Amino acid sequence: MPTNEHSQSTVLVARHFDIDTRQEPVIFLRRDSAVARSEGFEALSRVNVASKHRSIIATLVIVGEDLLQPGHAGLSDAARHLLDSHEGDELVLSYPRPVKSLSYLRSKIYGNPLSAQAFQAIMRDIVDGRYMDVHLSAFITACANGRLSGDEISLLTEAMVDAGERLHWPGTPIVDKHCIGGLPGNRTTPVVVAIAVARGLTMPKTSSRAITSPSGTADTMETLAPVDLDLATMRRVVEREGGCIAWGGSVSLSPADDILIRVERALNIDSEGQLIASVLSKKIAAGSTHVVIDIPVGPTAKVRDPAAADALAAQLKAVGHQLGLEICIAVSDGSQPVGRGIGPALEARDVLAVLQNQAGAPADLRQRSLELAGLLLETAGVADPGLGFEAAERTLDDGSAWSRFQAICEAQGGLSEPPRANYRYDVFAEHEGTVSGIDNRVLARVAKLAGAPNDKAAGLEMNVRLGNRVNAGDLLMVVHAESPGELDYSLHYMKSHRNPIEITQP
Numbered sequence: 001m002p003t004n005e006h007s008q009s010t011v012l013v014a015r016h017f018d019i020d021t022r023q024e025p026v027i028f029l030r031r032d033s034a035v036a037r038s039e040g041f042e043a044l045s046r047v048n049v050a051s052k053h054r055s056i057i058a059t060l061v062i063v064g065e066d067l068l069q070p071g072h073a074g075l076s077d078a079a080r081h082l083l084d085s086h087e088g089d090e091l092v093l094s095y096p097r098p099v100k101s102l103s104y105l106r107s108k109i110y111g112n113p114l115s116a117q118a119f120q121a122i123m124r125d126i127v128d129g130r131y132m133d134v135h136l137s138a139f140i141t142a143c144a145n146g147r148l149s150g151d152e153i154s155l156l157t158e159a160m161v162d163a164g165e166r167l168h169w170p171g172t173p174i175v176d177k178h179c180i181g182g183l184p185g186n187r188t189t190p191v192v193v194a195i196a197v198a199r200g201l202t203m204p205k206t207s208s209r210a211i212t213s214p215s216g217t218a219d220t221m222e223t224l225a226p227v228d229l230d231l232a233t234m235r236r237v238v239e240r241e242g243g244c245i246a247w248g249g250s251v252s253l254s255p256a257d258d259i260l261i262r263v264e265r266a267l268n269i270d271s272e273g274q275l276i277a278s279v280l281s282k283k284i285a286a287g288s289t290h291v292v293i294d295i296p297v298g299p300t301a302k303v304r305d306p307a308a309a310d311a312l313a314a315q316l317k318a319v320g321h322q323l324g325l326e327i328c329i330a331v332s333d334g335s336q337p338v339g340r341g342i343g344p345a346l347e348a349r350d351v352l353a354v355l356q357n358q359a360g361a362p363a364d365l366r367q368r369s370l371e372l373a374g375l376l377l378e379t380a381g382v383a384d385p386g387l388g389f390e391a392a393e394r395t396l397d398d399g400s401a402w403s404r405f406q407a408i409c410e411a412q413g414g415l416s417e418p419p420r421a422n423y424r425y426d427v428f429a430e431h432e433g434t435v436s437g438i439d440n441r442v443l444a445r446v447a448k449l450a451g452a453p454n455d456k457a458a459g460l461e462m463n464v465r466l467g468n469r470v471n472a473g474d475l476l477m478v479v480h481a482e483s484p485g486e487l488d489y490s491l492h493y494m495k496s497h498r499n500p501i502e503i504t505q506p
Contacts, residue, residue: 012073014089021076025058028074048096053084057129101125108142119159123256127163136263148273160281164255167287173380176288180295182302185337187347189217191369194405197243204238206248214447218247219344226413237411253285290326292376296334300440328379336438339365343452343459345418355402421457421480423487429470437502449490455482
């Protein structure tokens with residue numbers, strides 16, 4: 001915070017640059033900046049930036065003299081928001097204190113186990129913005145590929161919870177559901193939340209945005225209702241309606257997780273140990289006591305075989321038990337996408353079709369949603385063992401789930417119509433035969449190159465499933481994009497790789 005001890009030459013005037021740097025705060029200084037010269041700052045230095053309201057750690061970017069007046073500093077959108085800065089505010093730059101937890105990071109890079117103190121220090125520094133992306137990348141890589149023991153995963157999970165807010169709700173059980181991912185279109189969460197809440201359960205659902213997939217639950221839900229809820233709004237929605245579907249990054253629940261996810265997305269890494277810590281830290285921070293976790297298994301899913309699913313399930317249960325969570329695991333079919341849509345808006349339309357009991361609703365999405373909701377009802381004790389599916393089905397069929405979903409959306413800011421893409425490309429079968437294979441990973445890649453999840457209407461619409469008979473010229477799928485360039489980009493990728501839908505000729 002500026003004080004009289006700072007000379008006039010070290011105090012800069014804030015200017016707001018309309019530059020989106022995602023969650024990374026960036027400050028811009030002129031190449032001839034006296035402050036940069038006197039303090040020895042160089043491009044991409046980490047600097048402490050203090051305003052009259054608060055201080056942050058930001059990355060310094062040097063710009064040409066024509067972009068800023070002398071004595072001024074530009075702030076990216078993220079920096080302005082974190083500083084709560086106004087145009088013309090005074091800013092003071094200084095060196096941040098040394099990041100002592102980097103010694104723990106270096107120790108982990110060399111294969112040494114980390115203590116609770118080490119994880120707590122690393123997570124605090126990550127949340128305080130003291131880690132550059134290169135440090136975050138190093139931490140993610142050092143913990144990937146089985147380099148975290150079971151005890152370390154528990155300690156990491158606790159540290160991620162402790163670095164943010166933690167919700168507490170009256171009564172028990174407080175339920176939640178999560179899917180490990182890797183299966184395009186598997187958007188069961190909105191249906192499960194609606195059923196659980198309609199049956200009287202409390203379900204404060206926080207969801208992530210996509211890491212390596214074309215859409216996360218938060219991305220899909222955002223096409224239907226606002227998900228950027230603060231803690232006060234989330235609490236109000238849950239107290240009023242019994243549940244919510246919010247983006248975890250907006251409510252400071254395990255905030256380190258959202259920072260790590262941003263870098264994991266860029267690295268295209270989703271390691272098992274950090275996956276467990278990510279999932280369970282969110283559940284604990286949200287106040288959950290009973291959680292159902294879906295693990296899809298298939299040759300092109302995230303989890304490839306039953307043995308790997310069993311090992312992951314055992315670790316999830318062990319860490320959950322250590323941290324006071326009751327966890328029920330559902331191992332499901334991951335051989336092909338669930339529903340027809342792959343991408344935020346397309347998946348949202350599938351969700352609406354199931355909740356509204358439309359005649360053409362995807363049967364597989366309905367079935368899987370009912371199975372998971374039924375299991376959650378049984379785990380929470382509101383349905384007898386073996387009778388959860390029937391209870392969930394009644395709740396969906398009689399319109400109760402749809403009513404509760406509408407109420408939740410209205411409480412979060414209003415139910416919206418998902419957008420539609422302006423550009424589409426139909427993919428047809430080149431010959432007759434049977435659909436014998438579907439590559440989830442290639443489909444996900446095509447959808448992402450088409451613009452998903454950032455372009456909400458982009459993605460794929462599937463028209464076939466495994467075992468279907470097709471004739472030459474039959475429609476297999478439709479690629480959706482919001483611009484012709486992205487449509488061409490996705491089609492070029494698809495045509496230069498093997499067809500994601502394999503058709504075996506008779």
